[in-house]
Amino acid sequence: MGTGRVEAFSDGVLAIAITLLVLDVKVPVAGPGRLAHALVHEWPTIGTYAVSFAIIGIIWVNHHALFDRIARVNRPILFLNLFLLMAVAFLPFPTALLAAYVDKGGPNSHAAAAVYAATMSVVGLSFLGFWLYLARTPAVRVASFTDDDARAALRRTVVGPVVYLSSVVVAFVSAPACLVMYAFVAVFFAMPGAGSATTPGEDPAPARR
Amino acid sequence: MGTGRVEAFSDGVLAIAITLLVLDVKVPVAGPGRLAHALVHEWPTIGTYAVSFAIIGIIWVNHHALFDRIARVNRPILFLNLFLLMAVAFLPFPTALLAAYVDKGGPNSHAAAAVYAATMSVVGLSFLGFWLYLARTPAVRVASFTDDDARAALRRTVVGPVVYLSSVVVAFVSAPACLVMYAFVAVFFAMPGAGSATTPGEDPAPARR
Amino acid sequence: MGTGRVEAFSDGVLAIAITLLVLDVKVPVAGPGRLAHALVHEWPTIGTYAVSFAIIGIIWVNHHALFDRIARVNRPILFLNLFLLMAVAFLPFPTALLAAYVDKGGPNSHAAAAVYAATMSVVGLSFLGFWLYLARTPAVRVASFTDDDARAALRRTVVGPVVYLSSVVVAFVSAPACLVMYAFVAVFFAMPGAGSATTPGEDPAPARR
Amino acid sequence: MGTGRVEAFSDGVLAIAITLLVLDVKVPVAGPGRLAHALVHEWPTIGTYAVSFAIIGIIWVNHHALFDRIARVNRPILFLNLFLLMAVAFLPFPTALLAAYVDKGGPNSHAAAAVYAATMSVVGLSFLGFWLYLARTPAVRVASFTDDDARAALRRTVVGPVVYLSSVVVAFVSAPACLVMYAFVAVFFAMPGAGSATTPGEDPAPARR
Numbered sequence: 001m002g003t004g005r006v007e008a009f010s011d012g013v014l015a016i017a018i019t020l021l022v023l024d025v026k027v028p029v030a031g032p033g034r035l036a037h038a039l040v041h042e043w044p045t046i047g048t049y050a051v052s053f054a055i056i057g058i059i060w061v062n063h064h065a066l067f068d069r070i071a072r073v074n075r076p077i078l079f080l081n082l083f084l085l086m087a088v089a090f091l092p093f094p095t096a097l098l099a100a101y102v103d104k105g106g107p108n109s110h111a112a113a114a115v116y117a118a119t120m121s122v123v124g125l126s127f128l129g130f131w132l133y134l135a136r137t138p139a140v141r142v143a144s145f146t147d148d149d150a151r152a153a154l155r156r157t158v159v160g161p162v163v164y165l166s167s168v169v170v171a172f173v174s175a176p177a178c179l180v181m182y183a184f185v186a187v188f189f190a191m192p193g194a195g196s197a198t199t200p201g202e203d204p205a206p207a208r209r
Numbered sequence: 210m211g212t213g214r215v216e217a218f219s220d221g222v223l224a225i226a227i228t229l230l231v232l233d234v235k236v237p238v239a240g241p242g243r244l245a246h247a248l249v250h251e252w253p254t255i256g257t258y259a260v261s262f263a264i265i266g267i268i269w270v271n272h273h274a275l276f277d278r279i280a281r282v283n284r285p286i287l288f289l290n291l292f293l294l295m296a297v298a299f300l301p302f303p304t305a306l307l308a309a310y311v312d313k314g315g316p317n318s319h320a321a322a323a324v325y326a327a328t329m330s331v332v333g334l335s336f337l338g339f340w341l342y343l344a345r346t347p348a349v350r351v352a353s354f355t356d357d358d359a360r361a362a363l364r365r366t367v368v369g370p371v372v373y374l375s376s377v378v379v380a381f382v383s384a385p386a387c388l389v390m391y392a393f394v395a396v397f398f399a400m401p402g403a404g405s406a407t408t409p410g411e412d413p414a415p416a417r418r
Numbered sequence: 419m420g421t422g423r424v425e426a427f428s429d430g431v432l433a434i435a436i437t438l439l440v441l442d443v444k445v446p447v448a449g450p451g452r453l454a455h456a457l458v459h460e461w462p463t464i465g466t467y468a469v470s471f472a473i474i475g476i477i478w479v480n481h482h483a484l485f486d487r488i489a490r491v492n493r494p495i496l497f498l499n500l501f502l503l504m505a506v507a508f509l510p511f512p513t514a515l516l517a518a519y520v521d522k523g524g525p526n527s528h529a530a531a532a533v534y535a536a537t538m539s540v541v542g543l544s545f546l547g548f549w550l551y552l553a554r555t556p557a558v559r560v561a562s563f564t565d566d567d568a569r570a571a572l573r574r575t576v577v578g579p580v581v582y583l584s585s586v587v588v589a590f591v592s593a594p595a596c597l598v599m600y601a602f603v604a605v606f607f608a609m610p611g612a613g614s615a616t617t618p619g620e621d622p623a624p625a626r627r
Numbered sequence: 628m629g630t631g632r633v634e635a636f637s638d639g640v641l642a643i644a645i646t647l648l649v650l651d652v653k654v655p656v657a658g659p660g661r662l663a664h665a666l667v668h669e670w671p672t673i674g675t676y677a678v679s680f681a682i683i684g685i686i687w688v689n690h691h692a693l694f695d696r697i698a699r700v701n702r703p704i705l706f707l708n709l710f711l712l713m714a715v716a717f718l719p720f721p722t723a724l725l726a727a728y729v730d731k732g733g734p735n736s737h738a739a740a741a742v743y744a745a746t747m748s749v750v751g752l753s754f755l756g757f758w759l760y761l762a763r764t765p766a767v768r769v770a771s772f773t774d775d776d777a778r779a780a781l782r783r784t785v786v787g788p789v790v791y792l793s794s795v796v797v798a799f800v801s802a803p804a805c806l807v808m809y810a811f812v813a814v815f816f817a818m819p820g821a822g823s824a825t826t827p828g829e830d831p832a833p834a835r836r
Contacts, residue, residue: 008217013228015639016228016229018712022720027723027727030735033734035728036734039742082262082263085262085266089231090231092232093231093234107241107245108239108241108244214425217426221429221437222437225434284608291472291475300440301440302445309445310453317450320454320457423691426638430638431645438650507646511652514654525659
């Protein structure tokens with residue numbers, strides 16, 4: 001089985017998950033002349049929308065970079081991919097949860113941020129598992145992706161889970177800090193030259209030398 | 210008509226159905242400090258999300274394997290496929306129903322599980338009908354898919370409806386047992402070497418010899 | 419501009435509209451032991467889901483048959499298509515409306531059925547407009563689709579709007595009758611040999627002679 | 628990286644956003660014989676649905692015209708595109724907001740229209756940023772798209788943000804006027820010969836000479 005249909009299906013799931021995020025931005029019920037005020041109080045919803053949109057966008061970019069290294073799809077890849085998609089397609093829930101509780105403070109905001117951070121950790125670990133499988137299974141890789149490339153990719157991919165798992169700790173300190181942290185991660189990935197094997201860019205050399 | 214566009218449309222419907230599942234995971238309304246507790250009580254929602262996601266994922270895999278055997282699409286195939294998609298696209302409803310009632314016990318939990326099991330039975334019978342049609346209509350099959358292959362595929366596909374119809378009985382005993390049963394089916398299909406003509410894998414030999 | 423991307427976008431919209439229908443099947447709130455009863459009372463929701471799913475499925479089939487006759491896409495075709503998609507993507511609303519009121523009887527059920535019938539009329543008239551444009555604009559057609567074919571297609575396509583506009587009248591007599599009428603239309607189109615230029619099938623001869 | 632997958636992902640997001648609009652058309656709860664009346668009072672919902680559908684449709688057309696000029700996708704294009712999609716995928720929210728408040732009058736209707744206009748301004752500015760990047764980065768353009776074409780495209784694209792930013796002002800005068808203004812923009816773009824480099828049509832000459 002080639003990678004085409006798995007990629008098309010994954011693209012579909014990611015495109016839908018990223019577009020469903022807006023459904024959690026609810027129209028506020030406001031008394032006469034109070035709508036502008038009510039909309040300003042919706043900042044957590046807008047903020048979490050933007051951050052989650054950026055994060056799923058980056059996941060999509062990374063997913064492509066991953067499948068660019070895969071030559072043929074077998075059963076383990078199919079189910080690793082379904083597991084990864086299950087975590088990503090779940091993101092609209094922690095996004096809505098964080099939007100509802102991030103500005104409430106106290107243990108509720110920490111719990112909401114922790115669920116978000118835990119979901120992102122699962123996403124990060126899924127990617128790590130994928131690259132680990134590729135490193136150990138040369139038969140499924142494209143020829144240009146060598147053992148050295150695979151080890152380098154693995155080292156760089158470890159950054160994701162480390163950041164996301166440590167954000168679980170941040171969640172218990174401050175939920176808004178957690179959101180800001182993710183916004184920084186998104187901006188970092190959007191900048192040219194971000195050091196990840198899993199991001200495409202002007203210089204594919206590191207991963208394809 | 211080639212199979213390309215039917216497969217693309219079906220992939221779209223399956224990708225959307227699998228991603229819509231998260232919309233039934235609702236943000237709980239919790240008093241101060243009670244969110245963690247409320248989230249733990251959401252286990253049925255998380256559990257049914259994971260099981261239904263895995264099941265639609267497997268349906269997607271099986272749907273591909275099915276269309277790999279089809280060389281040209283005619284009207285009966287078009288409408289068999291629409292009927293199958295109608296059942297699969299309906300799954301978010303029984304999923305939400307089971308999530309709402311699985312931990313309530315009594316006749317309500319049985320009714321919810323029975324609706325889930327009935328929907329899965331329709332899915333299983335649709336696949337069976339598809340393979341039956343292929344077995345009887347060599348003209349629509351790819352050349353490498355022989356009469357013997359078709360009979361073998363049919364024998365293996367019978368397992369699905371048998372499992373799903375028997376889960377209707379399990380539903381009336383215990384709704385959580387029903388959910389656990391589906392989780393096992395999902396794990397079983399994810400393991401290498403699962404004996405189904407409709408799953409792709411390392412050894413396509415049995416179905417393509 | 420080739421037809422590929424317009425068809426892919428249209429397929430996406432149709433796949434999403436058909437899959438969103440399930441969101442209007444709501445989980446009933448039922449007292450202990452009352453869920454089975456409550457589910458039986460949901461028959462209008464299940465019935466309208468099945469009918470609308472079948473109708474959008476048939477629209478998808480007809481949309482393909484239409485674009486099979488188009489060689490190149492220009493601005494009028496682009497906007498005719500957007501108008502058609504606007505009507506089809508709207509169908510989840512009249513479906514939910516009909517589901518909510520079909521069994522209530524009286525003027526409310528008639529109004530709901532009339533909205534459904536009016537939406538279907540717009541869909542039918544859009545298709546008619548499309549075929550009319552093709553009949554008058556040979557430059558956009560594939561070579562094998564002659565003037566005679568175009569006139570024949572037009573004559574057969576007229577059936578749709580006639581049926582749908584007359585269902586507006588039926589709506590004011592009985593809403594359930596309207597639903598049954600659409601179910602019959604769906605079954606009619608699913609049968610082999612249904613006399614429409616816009617349905618693919620075993621004998622493309624009439625439209626392609 | 629070629630443009631194919633970015634376009635397919637963008638098409639997916641646009642197709643989903645345009646189809647989700649219907650979810651904001653809610654079934655009214657009406658007393659006996661009052662449904663027709665209640666539906667007439669839903670005109671803002673129907674009106675905003677039609678306008679937003681047309682606007683996203685036109686964005687889709689413009690997005691294609693844009694990517695027809697792009698030969699290869701690099702990181703800045705990837706993130707410019709994600710930013711543009713973030714704004715477009717957000718449109719169902721201002722649409723629902725405007726539908727809820729357009730006929731209420733007073734500051735609330737102005738605030739709702741201003742949010743809609745602001746979102747459209749971001750969309751317009753994203754397109755402008757895109758064409759600006761193309762004008763300054765010949766390396767990513769298709770060969771037939773010259774410096775002169777790029778400057779011409781840029782001049783014509785400026786119209787969008789100017790219209791949308793001025794609609795923010797209109798929003799504070801009259802929300803319905805804002806909606807009517809967008810309807811005119813949609814009709815204007817649908818007419819043949821509309822003077823924009825970003826719309827496909829019978830004469831691609833201006834942009835491709």
